[in-house]
Amino acid sequence: MNQPPTVAVLTEIFEKDSHVHFGSIHDFCEELANYSMQRQSIFYVTSLSMYVKNEKSGYRWIEGEWRKTEVPPANVIYNRLHSRKSEHSYLFDQLIEKLKDERILMFNHRFLHKWEVHQYLANHSYLHPYLPKTELFRDKQTLDSFFTQFPVVFIKPIHGSQGRHIFRIEKKENGFLLDYSTSMKDAVQQYASTSALFASLKERLKSAAVIQQGIDMKTIDGRPIDFRLLCHRVHDSEWRVTSAIARMAKQEQFVANLARGGEIVPIDKVLQQWYERKKAFQQKMLLKDIAIEAATVLASETEGLYGEFGIDLAIDQEHKPWIIEVNTKPSKQTDMVASKRFIRPSAKAVIDYCLSLIDEKE
């Protein structure tokens, strides 16, 4: 190859005056750039319109700043578009065509919504024990049927992220309590029947949603804990966990997402508070095994290439882990940044995977 391997990140670029910002992955891009340098490869940041319109320019990290400059064609593209809208645009369709024509690889191919993720995982019966019962939320019958089986159910928009717009409903002796993750000022509401509940939900849900069995999550000081395992692909047939953290929900909150006030806690600290050392180790390994299996299954079920997943898991009061959801654009705030000079394992994993793809294509 006459040109060094070239990797591009596709994301939303915010340009204002002479400043440029890459949103939630701004710092992460710097780490990607630094590590690419170490691996003798070219790295730049581009946007959907810059790339499709063939501007041959991108942002490179040069002497401590992002400079818009001429760039070579990328060999691999890491898709970090965060707006669902952009992946449904005409420009995105054009991008897919262009990549196909030019035989350029891109991962993650596109956002996967909660319902398709569930169906892909459910195709493999060995994962059933770890999948909360989930269905598309269509009618009152679904609601009734879930409440005959479970005391608590969740309703989540299929395109939702960061724990936004999630309803938690608990069946009580004299009715149903409805709690909502996004606005804290709304008091918990009470409904006498599933008909009343359904009518209210229907009004408040703006798009397709799933209904999911509520997991009786283990807690610390009454605050629910979940786990975020970041999985990266090493090559075609191998995935590994690059970071594993626990998140503790804010007081009075039922989701532990950081965007909803959740707080990061080291995973070992949580598990060792719950279990003796050996058991804590087995539980941690089990969480990792499940995450790897989920990533492997999704990579084989989906069309298009995937190299990164954020897998959310929880452990219930009976110590059993559950797959809560899978994120195709996992947040970069969950693995801690130690210092400016430090390159996180997840940044290295992304570049290593890109280079292995390029290497294999040769």
Place this chain on the structure above:
Amino acid sequence: MTYSLMIQEKEENTIYLPSAVSLSGQTMAAFGSVSTPCRFVSSPLLDKHIIVTSDVVKRLYIPFAADVHLILDDDTVHLGPLVGIFTAGFTKSPLRPVGKRSFFFAKLLSQEKKVGGFAFLFGAHHIHWETGTVTGYFYTESGWMQREVPLPTVIYNRLPNRRIENSETFQMIKETLKNQYGIPWFNENFFNKWEVYCLLKEHPHSRPYLPDTSLHPTAETVQYFLDRYGEAYLKPANGSLGFGIYHLVKKNGQYECRFRDEHGYNRIRTFPTLSSLWQHLFSHQKWDHYIIQQGIQLIEVNGRKVDFRIHTNKNEQGAWQVSAIAAKIAGKRSVTTHMNNGGIVKTMEEIFPDASVRQRILKRLHDVALTLSRGLEEQMGITIGEIGFDIGLDQKHRIWMFEANSKPGRSIFKHPKLKQDDERTAMLSLAYAVYLSKKIIAEPEALLQ
């Protein structure tokens, strides 16, 4: 066909069967090694179901309701079968009972729903000799659970390594279950490379695919192999996963040796003469458990050597079939195509994009793998349900068999396009277990030579 077993909360000592099941005066019901007298009632209301009252369920140690096969002999209706998968290395965590191999077994056991019957995992310390029962691990819709059940109808051996398999404890357990309880095993031991070679050499149909091999390499045999074939492999006769393999090549009057050192790095060393190579690398090691195998000029893709992992399984009719084929491409500098050695797995479509070329090669590989499977079973005289072959194609497109594994690794199945083959091979192992169970019940003497 299978019937959905339902449990009725009554104590009537009865099993209700569809009237299509033609009874001939049976008075006993059996599950695994346990049997009990019971009453049978034919019911025209039943079609795909059987109903067992809870007292019978309890006496037979039936762990839960599931789809079962009915196997009838003169006086007994056997429900099941009950398939035991034997292994070792249990942890104390019931959610992860065999550590990192737990998902491998979860995948295997979750195929049970497709074939019917009950399959469970157990180890030596789970057997209760005094009651003739075993506490097995089942994998259900809600995960791993332990249940006390009778001794199984058949046993599939999935011990993790040769060391445990050779232990006296294991040998004793195997012999006792086999001889005193009449329980057949399949894939009861790891294969030894030299034994496989000697046995297949006596099988005329298999013989043409065997590279020249001899036991206990010496400086003289190495010289002979290199003069004759240009390259050779030294392999431990009982090795797995490509450990301890040396690849020797005579090139431009020099001798080159590739191997993995103790730190896992691929190394190449070159020597002007064979005696200096032997002196430096081999003279301080014993070679009596090694074989030397003729090197084959494998076909190459993008300058890398390619060989094939071909998985064969016996199916629900007890007939061999090819259940998976994958190509393995060697790492740039490595000795073998093993995945832990920089090798990568590709599908046949990826390696041979031209459909007609691919079909032609696939057909030949299939035929050879089936011939070798039958040959091995015939020659070994033991029951085998599954084999993983390492097979190569040389540059003249001649087929060669390098290795046969009785506990084939699953690493090829991590390839996303081979996920279905993974599930199929697992399913076939259990389907064959059902076949073998039916056979042992119908003709118990046939299997106990």
